[in-house]
Amino acid sequence: xxxxxxxxxxxxxxxxxxxxxxxxxxxxxxxxxxxxxxxxxxxxxxxxxxxxxxxxxxxxxxxxxxxxxxxxxxxxxxxxxxxxxxxxxxxxxxxxxxxxxxxxxxxxxxxxxxxxxxxxxxxxxxxxxxxxxxxxxxxxxxxxxxxxxxxxxxxxxxxxxxxxxxxxxxxxxxxxxxxxxxxxxxxxxxxxxxxxxxxxxxxxxxxxxxxxxxxxxxxxxxxxxxxxxxxxxxxxxxxxxxxxxxxxxxxxxxxxxxxxxxxxxxxxxxxxxxxxxxxxxxxxxxxxxxxxxxxxxxxxxxxxxxxxxxxxxxxxxxxxxxxxxxxxxxxxxxxxxxxxxxxxxxxxxxxxxxxxxxxxxxxxxxxxxxxxxxxxxxxxxxxxxxxxxxxxxxxxxxxxxxxx
Amino acid sequence: xxxxxxxxxxxxxxxxxxxxxxxxxxxxxxxxxxxxxxxxxxxxxxxxxxxxxxxxxxxxxxxxxxxxxxxxxxxxxxxxxxxxxxxxxxxxxxxxxxxxxxxxxxxxxxxxxxxxxxxxxxxxxxxxxxxxxxxxxxxxxxxxxxxxxxxxxxxxxxxxxxxxxxxxxxxxxxxxxxxxxxxxxxxxxxxxxxxxxxxxxxxxxxxxxxxxxxxxxxxxxxxxxxxxxxxxxxxxxxxxxxxxxxxxxxxxxxxxxxxxxxxxxxxxxxxxxxxxxxxxxxxxxxxxxxxxxxxxxxxxxxxxxxxxxxxxxxxxxxxxxxxxxxxxxxxxxxxxxxxxxxxxxxxxxxxxxxxxxxxxxxxxxxxxxxxxxxxxxxxxxxxxxxxxxxxxxxxxxxxxxxxxxxxxxxxxxxxxxxxxxxxxxxxxxxxxxxxxxxxxxxxxxxxxxxxxxxxxxxxxxxxxxxxxxxxxxxxxxxxxxxxxxxxxxxxxxxxxxxxxxxxxx
Numbered sequence: 001x002x003x004x005x006x007x008x009x010x011x012x013x014x015x016x017x018x019x020x021x022x023x024x025x026x027x028x029x030x031x032x033x034x035x036x037x038x039x040x041x042x043x044x045x046x047x048x049x050x051x052x053x054x055x056x057x058x059x060x061x062x063x064x065x066x067x068x069x070x071x072x073x074x075x076x077x078x079x080x081x082x083x084x085x086x087x088x089x090x091x092x093x094x095x096x097x098x099x100x101x102x103x104x105x106x107x108x109x110x111x112x113x114x115x116x117x118x119x120x121x122x123x124x125x126x127x128x129x130x131x132x133x134x135x136x137x138x139x140x141x142x143x144x145x146x147x148x149x150x151x152x153x154x155x156x157x158x159x160x161x162x163x164x165x166x167x168x169x170x171x172x173x174x175x176x177x178x179x180x181x182x183x184x185x186x187x188x189x190x191x192x193x194x195x196x197x198x199x200x201x202x203x204x205x206x207x208x209x210x211x212x213x214x215x216x217x218x219x220x221x222x223x224x225x226x227x228x229x230x231x232x233x234x235x236x237x238x239x240x241x242x243x244x245x246x247x248x249x250x251x252x253x254x255x256x257x258x259x260x261x262x263x264x265x266x267x268x269x270x271x272x273x274x275x276x277x278x279x280x281x282x283x284x285x286x287x288x289x290x291x292x293x294x295x296x297x298x299x300x301x302x303x304x305x306x307x308x309x310x311x312x313x314x315x316x317x318x319x320x321x322x323x324x325x326x327x328x329x330x331x332x333x334x335x336x337x338x339x340x341x342x343x344x345x346x347x348x349x350x351x352x353x354x355x356x357x358x359x360x361x362x363x364x365x366x367x368x369x370x371x372x373x374x375x376x377x378x379x380x381x382x383x384x385x386x387x388x389x390x391x392x393x394x395x396x397x398x399x400x401x402x403x404x
Numbered sequence: 405x406x407x408x409x410x411x412x413x414x415x416x417x418x419x420x421x422x423x424x425x426x427x428x429x430x431x432x433x434x435x436x437x438x439x440x441x442x443x444x445x446x447x448x449x450x451x452x453x454x455x456x457x458x459x460x461x462x463x464x465x466x467x468x469x470x471x472x473x474x475x476x477x478x479x480x481x482x483x484x485x486x487x488x489x490x491x492x493x494x495x496x497x498x499x500x501x502x503x504x505x506x507x508x509x510x511x512x513x514x515x516x517x518x519x520x521x522x523x524x525x526x527x528x529x530x531x532x533x534x535x536x537x538x539x540x541x542x543x544x545x546x547x548x549x550x551x552x553x554x555x556x557x558x559x560x561x562x563x564x565x566x567x568x569x570x571x572x573x574x575x576x577x578x579x580x581x582x583x584x585x586x587x588x589x590x591x592x593x594x595x596x597x598x599x600x601x602x603x604x605x606x607x608x609x610x611x612x613x614x615x616x617x618x619x620x621x622x623x624x625x626x627x628x629x630x631x632x633x634x635x636x637x638x639x640x641x642x643x644x645x646x647x648x649x650x651x652x653x654x655x656x657x658x659x660x661x662x663x664x665x666x667x668x669x670x671x672x673x674x675x676x677x678x679x680x681x682x683x684x685x686x687x688x689x690x691x692x693x694x695x696x697x698x699x700x701x702x703x704x705x706x707x708x709x710x711x712x713x714x715x716x717x718x719x720x721x722x723x724x725x726x727x728x729x730x731x732x733x734x735x736x737x738x739x740x741x742x743x744x745x746x747x748x749x750x751x752x753x754x755x756x757x758x759x760x761x762x763x764x765x766x767x768x769x770x771x772x773x774x775x776x777x778x779x780x781x782x783x784x785x786x787x788x789x790x791x792x793x794x795x796x797x798x799x800x801x802x803x804x805x806x807x808x809x810x811x812x813x814x815x816x817x818x819x820x821x822x823x824x825x826x827x828x829x830x831x832x833x834x835x836x837x838x839x840x841x842x843x844x845x846x847x848x849x850x851x852x853x854x855x856x857x858x859x860x861x862x863x864x865x866x867x868x869x870x871x872x873x874x875x876x877x878x879x880x881x882x883x884x885x886x887x888x889x890x891x892x893x894x895x896x897x898x899x900x901x902x903x904x905x906x907x908x909x
Contacts, residue, residue: 059567059572061565061573061575063563063575063577063602064599065516065597065598065599066493066513066517066519066520066597067497067516067517067521067524067531068497068520068531068563068565068575069520069523069524069527070527070529070567070572072527084523086516086519086520086523087523090516090598091598092598092599092600093599093601093602095577095579095602095603095604099572099573121595123546123548123586124548125546125547125548125550126547126548136547137547138471138472140546140551142584142595144596148512148515148516149598150582150584175543176544176553176582176584177553177582177584177596177598178553180470180471182547
């Protein structure tokens with residue numbers, strides 16, 4: 001009986017003891033934050049401290065702008081969680097949570113960027129803009145401290161630029177970690193030099209080219225050594241100095257196309273690019289009397305007034321001789337305006353008709369003032385043909401030649 | 405003697421030839437192995453295949469940025485690269501390697517990630533993390549299109565922290581970031597990332613549960629296409645006929661499954677969705693309600709996969725949420741069976757977030773989880789509108805199990821969404837149940853339901869001829885048992901149990 005009581009009482013005592021110790025254990029795990037500061041500057045050493053009772057086998061979760069880590073405490077009379085340098089160096093909100101089996105302790109620390117800067121990243125674009133004051137380039141400045149944190153908002157940045165005789169300073173203020181300024185072009189072409197200054201730190205020099213704007217209408221002229229249609233000399237077309245509406249000479253390489261319209265309305269073109277505002281282009285003289293109208297275009301932007309060019313007939317007449325069997329035809333001598341034999345290369349056309357139908361056209365170029373055609377018997381069997389010769393705009397016809 | 409010598413010689417000769425042949429073959433194999441390499445065209449990265457890896461909810465604030473006006477293509481490029489930057493960062497912290505970081509962070513920003521990684525590798529800490537929502541505002545786009553600044557508001561971050569291979573903490577944070585991005589080599593890279601606000605995040609827990617009542621239903625697959633309901637053999641006539649049988653038998657609802665892979669994972673197939681909607685349309689014509697069980701055969705749960713599952717859920721939920729036949733959402737069928745392989749806390753964390761997500765997409769329909777037994781059925785019960793569980797155990801103990809579950813979960817409806825008995829007895833289980841046993845089972849189940857006022861959904865209408873191996877594996881005794889749970893046999897003849905498919909009113 002007594003043994004039974006003893007057993008029961010022992011059990012009760014034991015259970016109370018266990019109960020108390022459990023309870024105590026629970027109560028003992030108690031953590032109180034003792035480091036109160038919640039605003040730091042990047043680079044400051046940060047230690048989060050807790051007064052604690054009981055279990056020190058806890059850890060601190062901590063996350064910053066870039067990532068998360070866990071930290072084991074250094075044991076003292078308090079739990080000291082030393083935030084690693086690479087974490088405390090970054091500005092932004094640092095979250096921490098004390099992870100124990102008890103209630104969660106959590107908090108935030110604000111880390112501000114340093115107030116002195118180490119470098120300014122400057123981005124400028126586009127690198128070339130159009131003159132005239134409507135186009136602009138944009139300068140973006142991201143000043144950072146020596147720990148690569150963007151500087152605090154509302155920091156003043158001076159944007160300095162020079163153009164011709166002018167030097168200008170504009171002040172901008174950072175927002176979202178950066179500042180920007182639109183730099184508008186001037187009416188003159190040239191180069192804008194730019195730099196920025198923030199908290200006493202100057203950037204390097206940047207440049208932006210101010211390019212001439214689109215060309216305005218211009219005039220053209222033609223240059224030739226004589227006005228005969230000899231099919232040999234070259235006529236050179238030339239523009240006036242092409243400028244934009246602000247009187248800037250257009251950029252070198254501006255493409256100008258000269259359109260030539262002849263008496264029959266057919267068009268030909270030649271082109272050139274500008275150097276110092278002047279574009280030149282060349283074309284061969286016609287080989288017969290012509291009246292050309294020439295107009296130049298910078299496509300989609302500007303054009304010239306048309307000019308007219310007259311070419312006089314250089315070859316007034318020519319002879320045609322036939323061999324005995326008519327199968328060798330010699331054209332010439334082809335003589336130009338001073339009766340000189342024309343330079344080689346004049347096109348002479350021979351049209352052969354049979355029964356009123358064009359059989360064939362042969363083209364030969366003149367050599368030493370003559371052009372000759374050989375009509376082979378296997379190509380042109382015996383029969384009656386009409387032969388027509390064309391050169392320098394002149395036509396001669398020899399009807400009903402009999403070929404054996 | 406001489407003869408023997410000749411034999412010996414020829415044997416040696418043949419074996420010599422054989423050895424040489426083998427050696428040559430071996431060398432040739434090694435040579436050809438060394439000569440096969442990557443296709444040269446892969447050097448140029450011309451055809452980088454875009455696959456969805458990471459797609460958290462992202463909503464741009466209306467564009468009102470300073471600087472150059474933004475266009476859709478550039479915004480899309482920034483969005484893609486920005487999310488990729490998050491993704492590679494998650495991967496980096498999960499593996500403590502720098503893989504991919506250099507594509508999406510500038511040199512000086514990489515250093516910050518490198519620093520965190522070195523701290524974590526030293527303490528053997530790994531972090532599995534994801535972000536579930538982004539609300540970016542474009543602040544600035546530079547004139548030359550090379551620099552963009554955005555503020556990403558209220559980023560919902562979830563992290564699982566592992567120290568020495570054990571999970572030590574799960575963290576939910578809501579943070580706001582200022583991000584400066586530079587366009588370098590065709591990539592938008594993060595130059596500066598400053599978290600300007602951050603706080604622990606707990607989604608509002610307050611919930612007015614949507615009750616469900618009087619569910620008398622059945623789990624439904626067409627007889628010819630079990631577990632492959634939305635494939636090429638989808639036949640609305642068959643389904644209509646089946647739904648008529650179900651309606652005529654006195655039931656009022658069905659439970660159908662949406663297989664995750666089959667529906668196209670994060671990129672849900674329109675065609676499959678149309679078929680699913682067609683099923684609900686038919687159900688509506690027969691006045692049946694449909695409990696849609698999502699994420700069937702999904703088993704990954706890994707944190708980096710969560711955003712993709714949310715994309716999947718978003719498509720499915722939004723396609724059905726205004727349908728009159730919709731009864732509610734069953735987030736997943738029997739997720740507790742994945743506890744062993746994927747760890748309980750991971751599965752629970754996924755379910756927890758998925759419940760929140762589905763509710764955010766459709767606050768008007770009840771949400772449940774189809775737990776496979778009563779002991780798991782209390783999990784997450786605070787977040788669910790009604791509780792559902794499956795019961796394949798002893799009929800006589802159901803009443804007790806149900807009552808005890810009821811006592812643990814007060815003021816919420818409880819539905820038994822799967823129960824049944826296989827009538828298979830044969831080569832693989834000679835002592836199995838007969839059709840009459842099945843009838844008796846359903847009879848006594850219905851009695852228990854009436855006595856305890858239990859809402860139910862039986863497994864299943866038909867006996868099936870083929871069971872895909874993903875369902876119960878390849879073992880023939882399992883396969884055969886699974887084939888015979890139906891109320892209607894393979895030949896379309898109603899089994900005796902059909903009489904007790906429902907309580908007649």
